[in-house]
Amino acid sequence: MELFSEIYNCYYQVVARILEEASQATISPAEMARIAEKYGYDESALTIIPHLLDGDWALLTPDEGGKNFASRLSQPVRVPFTSLQKSWLKTLLEDERIGLFFTDEQLELLRQLLADTAPLYDPSAFQYFDHYQDRDVINSSFRKHFQLILKAIEQHQTLKLSYYSVKGRLMEFTYLPCRIEYSAKDGKFRLYALYRRRNGWRMDILHIGRILKIEETGYYIEEPIDMDQFTEDSLCQEPIVIEISDDRNALERTMLHFSCYQKKVERIDETGKYRCSIYYDKTRETELLIQVLAFGPVVRVLGPDSFLNQVRERVSRQQKLTISF
Amino acid sequence: MAEFNELIKHFNKVRTYVRDFYVYGFKSRMDYPESGRRTYDNERRRIESWFADYIQYDYDSSHKKSVAITMDSNRIDSNPLFNVWKTKSFTNNDIMLHFFLLDLMQDGESRNVDTINDELIERYQVLFEVQTVRNKLMEYEQNGLFMVKKEGRQHVYTAYTNWLTSHPDLYTGLKEAASYFQTAAPFGFIGSTILDSLRCQNDHFRFRHDYLAHTLEDEVLLPLLTAIKEKQQISIQIKHIRSGHINEFECVPLKIRVSTQTGRRYICVRRLADRRLSTYRLDSVQNVSPLKSESDYDRYSAGYEKNNRYTWGVSFGCRREPEQVCMQISLDEMTEGYLINRLNREGRHGQLNRIQPDIYEYTIECWDSAEMIPWIRTFTGRILNFTCSNKQVELRFWHDMKRMQKMYAEDTSETMSLGG
Numbered sequence: 001m002e003l004f005s006e007i008y009n010c011y012y013q014v015v016a017r018i019l020e021e022a023s024q025a026t027i028s029p030a031e032m033a034r035i036a037e038k039y040g041y042d043e044s045a046l047t048i049i050p051h052l053l054d055g056d057w058a059l060l061t062p063d064e065g066g067k068n069f070a071s072r073l074s075q076p077v078r079v080p081f082t083s084l085q086k087s088w089l090k091t092l093l094e095d096e097r098i099g100l101f102f103t104d105e106q107l108e109l110l111r112q113l114l115a116d117t118a119p120l121y122d123p124s125a126f127q128y129f130d131h132y133q134d135r136d137v138i139n140s141s142f143r144k145h146f147q148l149i150l151k152a153i154e155q156h157q158t159l160k161l162s163y164y165s166v167k168g169r170l171m172e173f174t175y176l177p178c179r180i181e182y183s184a185k186d187g188k189f190r191l192y193a194l195y196r197r198r199n200g201w202r203m204d205i206l207h208i209g210r211i212l213k214i215e216e217t218g219y220y221i222e223e224p225i226d227m228d229q230f231t232e233d234s235l236c237q238e239p240i241v242i243e244i245s246d247d248r249n250a251l252e253r254t255m256l257h258f259s260c261y262q263k264k265v266e267r268i269d270e271t272g273k274y275r276c277s278i279y280y281d282k283t284r285e286t287e288l289l290i291q292v293l294a295f296g297p298v299v300r301v302l303g304p305d306s307f308l309n310q311v312r313e314r315v316s317r318q319q320k321l322t323i324s325f
Numbered sequence: 326m327a328e329f330n331e332l333i334k335h336f337n338k339v340r341t342y343v344r345d346f347y348v349y350g351f352k353s354r355m356d357y358p359e360s361g362r363r364t365y366d367n368e369r370r371r372i373e374s375w376f377a378d379y380i381q382y383d384y385d386s387s388h389k390k391s392v393a394i395t396m397d398s399n400r401i402d403s404n405p406l407f408n409v410w411k412t413k414s415f416t417n418n419d420i421m422l423h424f425f426l427l428d429l430m431q432d433g434e435s436r437n438v439d440t441i442n443d444e445l446i447e448r449y450q451v452l453f454e455v456q457t458v459r460n461k462l463m464e465y466e467q468n469g470l471f472m473v474k475k476e477g478r479q480h481v482y483t484a485y486t487n488w489l490t491s492h493p494d495l496y497t498g499l500k501e502a503a504s505y506f507q508t509a510a511p512f513g514f515i516g517s518t519i520l521d522s523l524r525c526q527n528d529h530f531r532f533r534h535d536y537l538a539h540t541l542e543d544e545v546l547l548p549l550l551t552a553i554k555e556k557q558q559i560s561i562q563i564k565h566i567r568s569g570h571i572n573e574f575e576c577v578p579l580k581i582r583v584s585t586q587t588g589r590r591y592i593c594v595r596r597l598a599d600r601r602l603s604t605y606r607l608d609s610v611q612n613v614s615p616l617k618s619e620s621d622y623d624r625y626s627a628g629y630e631k632n633n634r635y636t637w638g639v640s641f642g643c644r645r646e647p648e649q650v651c652m653q654i655s656l657d658e659m660t661e662g663y664l665i666n667r668l669n670r671e672g673r674h675g676q677l678n679r680i681q682p683d684i685y686e687y688t689i690e691c692w693d694s695a696e697m698i699p700w701i702r703t704f705t706g707r708i709l710n711f712t713c714s715n716k717q718v719e720l721r722f723w724h725d726m727k728r729m730q731k732m733y734a735e736d737t738s739e740t741m742s743l744g745g
Contacts, residue, residue: 003544004336006415007468008518010408011332012423019424041331041408042377056417058451059424072449073428079522080485083469088515092506101502106495113488120512121550129638131585132670150501153529181399182509183533185585186670192531231400231531252566255348256588260535262397265351267385274351279397294699297728308733314706315733318726321655321709 001084001120014040014048015059020076022060026068029053087120094123096138100146128184135187136209148214149191152177156221161193162213163206174217175204178227192227203230205283231281239264239277241302242292246272250298257291275302289314329367331374332414337611340541342368343394343409344608347538350393353385375408398535402527403507406540407514411521418453422461425449430471430484437479438462489523500525508532512547514540536588542607549592552578552615556622558597562611571611574598577619579629581607582639591639595625602632604639635692637673642692648718650694652687652701653680653709664707671700684709694718698725705729 006012014036021027021035029049036045051057052069060069081089092098093111102110136142152159162172175193182189189208194201244254251274255265262279280288289310292299301311333339345352346369354365369392373380381393396405425445430436436444438459446452462482466473471482489496499519504527507516520526552559562573576594582604583590591604619625635647642648656664668677668687675689691697694713701711701722713719 001547002468003512003547004410004413005468006413006419007423007470008411008521009332009413009415010411011415012420013411013521015420015424042374043329043331044374047331051417057420058449059421073424074448075428075431077424077427078431078487078490079427080470080487081519081522083467085515085519085522086469088510088512089502089519092502092510095506095510097505097509098502101505102495102498106498109492109495113492120515121547122554125550125553126511126581126583127633128583128585129636130587130671130673133673134666134670150529154497179531180529181531181533182505184509185534228400249567251349253587256536256538259348259538259588260398262395263350264381264383264393264395265349266383267351269385269387281397281399290703293705294703296698296702296725297732300732312733315729317706318708319730321707322723322726 001087003084005082005084007079007082010040011044011048014044015052015057016077016079018048018052019059019071019073022069022071023073023076026063026070027060028068032069083117084120086114086117090114090117091119091121091123094119099138099143101150131184132186136189142209145208145211145214146180146189148216149177149180149208152216153179156225158217158219158221160215160217161206161211163211165210170212173204175206176201176221176225178203178225178230180208181205192230194225194230201225201230234281234283236280236282236285238304239279240288240292240304240307241275241277243268243300243302244274244276245298245300246274247298250295254295254299257295261288285310329370330414331371332412333371334414336409336413336544339368339371339409340544343372343406344538344541346372346392347394347406350381350395351383351385351391353389353391355389371412375412376405379405398537399531399533402504402531403517403520404513404535404537404540406537407507407517409541410514410543411518418457419461421449421451422453422458425451426458426461426465427470427484430482433484433486435474435481435483437476437481441482496523499523501529504528505530508535511539512543514543534585534588538588538608539590542590542610545610545613546581546590546607548613548615549578549581549610552613553580555615556619558616558619559594560614560616561592561594561605562613563605563609564611566606566609575616576603577622577625579626584638593629593639595628602629602641604641632692634674635690637689637691637693638696640693640696644692647690647692648694649714650675650689650691650697650701651710651712652704653711654685654687654704654707655709656683656685656707658683664704695721698722 017035017039018027018032021031032049032052033045036048040048052060059072061072062069093114099107148159156176158174158176160172160174162170165171173195175195177191177193179192180189181192191206191208193204193206195204244250258276258278264277266275268275292301292311293314301308354362357365372394373392376394379394379396381395383391383393385391429441429444429448438455442453442455442458445458462471465471466482469485471484473480473482500523503516503519507513507520507527558575558577560573560575562571564571575597578592578594580593581590582593590607592607592610593602593604596603632641654664654668665685668685672687675687678686680686694715695718698718711719711722
């Protein structure tokens, strides 16, 4: 089965969208360029538009004035799922998490539709050797909660949630659910939810596995909410700066490890070392601190003060423990 | 001079560049001496175009320009590196036939090649070679877009029905499942192509600890998984990460080992030459070729499982007996219960015992205790004692601790210059 195929090409997607617009009304080259800029790569319009206008890709017909173009297709094209896409979906049917997205009837329908399709791979060929052991258990209650949350996110409906706090206290609160976050490392789903205060919305992050009960309120929020702004607010003001020596393949290991963060790396020619600035979410500072400590002396924290002091405090506490033992 | 083209013919051609620009982000043209100047410039320009929103430029101390692809994987709706999978080059006939054939066949009627070719001329006034049309039909039949059956001496083609036409109620589930699994399952870029087909994007999910570069390994991952499924031997080419030296050998692939904490994926194999279990990072695998079936596959697989019991990470060590590791942790049971939780959930097959109030002992047996050291170090500030049957590992641990104490005890001019 071919993974790298032109069927999935970005240019095909752009042209399909242009043809779709051009099937309803004629379309100008400027409109085509707008679509190519939105859905294509940075320089795609420079290739796609001339090919469409010059007739190398004879998919459009000019109108009488020759300024606007209509699609030669009779209707917008709907591409059936390919064998590769079906095989991937078939593999997912073996994953318990697939039940979070479909009803039992829909899952049965999918099984029927994919009856003649072979799975792309055998999931048991993978071993996730370091994931945490207290992963979310996907049972019927979890599934029901997840589906209610997903529906509420889509409909902008607030929900009354009863859940156990980190300290184990049962809380009840009305939230507007906005996003679901998943971590492969700890196998947990978290809900980004907003609650209203006098001066506006505030955000909480709730572990879905701790939710005991959900009630739909039937209350829908119409005002637009910019969730990115909420997550942006928790971004650090100053990045942590670390110096990496290249002992024990440290550069390779650190770069891979921190690749999921936004970062900037410089080579310091005089020392043969590297300086890396990592931008992180303030609410997850301890996690980053632990990650940095794991590298030991091949990574040295240079700043900022608040982070450096935490490292110093732990190292100093360790020194005292070692001496006293 | 050949015209610049955003599209490429072979995925492998750009794999290293994209990975380097994303993972390292400081390399400049000088770091690719084996590539010609124009090759580097073309690859860099492609990457700048594919990842325009995530490109960061910089100049190093010797004023060499470097290009980095950088983003926080927690703040994006889709892996931008999937873009590489959507850059396969094509011909003018490819794109025209793609749209004409799908449009023509969308009515669900069955047609033979000649009829199709006649209708293409009649409807779209474009003339194609019959063989070109036949090849495209065969290609699309293999890709699952059309089905074919034989009627008399002719092949008759019919388009498969689009699921959303026949089962529109599946739309929401497919959209959400593809949005989630494009990151949470292997070969996520396929999920991304499903979202493209549905003309939608991931609106509701975000991911933590998502190592985006995995997608670049998928081209070698598929033949490895196929060989595991078929219980086959393979010939594998491994590029040594540091020296760049390429080594090719025959082996039996047994398991894909994935680290969710460090972002690395490995293939575990039984090498035929020395009959040993070995693991290699997937990003070092250059090529995989299937060989014959392995009649002893189940025995090798059982051997892997037996050894797996004592594996902390990916190393099977070089001794016959596992090494013993013991760590004592000091904590405040009243206020620091989360540390006990951490030890339990992250400690894999190790044992945790309370040896006295506020002191816990974690013990484990593993093939290669050196692999555990990074995790042990995450408890810096809590470690009362650390011992290991491999004395080299134990000495190194304490030596590193001393280095860290020295490193952070000194008030350096470096920290001062950073305002610290």
